[in-house]
Amino acid sequence: MDRARPLPRRRRFLKGAALAVVPYALLPGPRAGAQTPAPDHPLAEWQPASRANYTEASRPVTHAVDLVVIHVTQTDYSGTLAVFQHPRKKVSAHYVVRSRDGHVAQCVRESDIAWHAGDWEHNTRSIGIEHEGWVDQPGYFTDAMYARSAVLTAAICARYGIPRDREHIVGHHEIPGTDHTDPGPHWDWPRYMGLVNSA
Numbered sequence: 654m655d656r657a658r659p660l661p662r663r664r665r666f667l668k669g670a671a672l673a674v675v676p677y678a679l680l681p682g683p684r685a686g687a688q689t690p691a692p693d694h695p696l697a698e699w700q701p702a703s704r705a706n707y708t709e710a711s712r713p714v715t716h717a718v719d720l721v722v723i724h725v726t727q728t729d730y731s732g733t734l735a736v737f738q739h740p741r742k743k744v745s746a747h748y749v750v751r752s753r754d755g756h757v758a759q760c761v762r763e764s765d766i767a768w769h770a771g772d773w774e775h776n777t778r779s780i781g782i783e784h785e786g787w788v789d790q791p792g793y794f795t796d797a798m799y800a801r802s803a804v805l806t807a808a809i810c811a812r813y814g815i816p817r818d819r820e821h822i823v824g825h826h827e828i829p830g831t832d833h834t835d836p837g838p839h840w841d842w843p844r845y846m847g848l849v850n851s852a
Contacts, residue, residue, distance in 0.1 A: 692759040694805055697748065700758040705740035708766040710777075718763070718813040720779035721806050721822045722770050725835040730785040734758060744768050746781035748805060752793045755801030763809070770828045780809050788837025799841070803848030810849070817850050
């Protein structure tokens with residue numbers, strides 16, 4: 654009859670666990686006084702996407718920015734942030750606008766390339782703005798959402814010298830080769846562009 658292997662002693666187990674933790678303990682903590690940089694848009698809250706979901710860059714030095722792409726999330730606000738923060742999703746946008754109150758979250762720095770348009774060339778030259786809701790549920794497109802998004806888009810256009818017109822502020826469905834339909838038939842483009850131009 655074979656003898657069973659002895660179980661590791663508690664001391665050996667604890668010693669191994671302690672050694673596994675040591676590398677993390679030796680990592681430097683945040684520098685004293687280090688702060689998260691402020692969002693690019695002063696009315697936004699910083700909610701960073703996973704670094705696995707966008708490309709670091711130095712726009713507009715490395716790539717000119719001349720386009721704003723309007724999206725609708727097809728999920729809720731918190732679900733969108735969770736997707737952008739999940740490292741295996743391979744998707745992000747620069748901003749997310751909440752339906753009920755127009756609250757804006759920034760997920761990717763404007764200087765970096767978010768993965769939102771589905772086309773690399775358009776990603777490199779655009780800022781992507783997601784809006785909470787579904788393309789077939791116009792109730793999500795609230796006054797607050799339109800107003801706060803329009804202020805955001807106007808500020809982006811001012812920062813990069815982007816004309817405030819429909820050639821430069823486009824829907825995701827207008828990106829060549831896309832199979833997306835957002836922002837959909839219920840997005841009120843005349844109203845939105847009026848708000849952008851009056852912001």
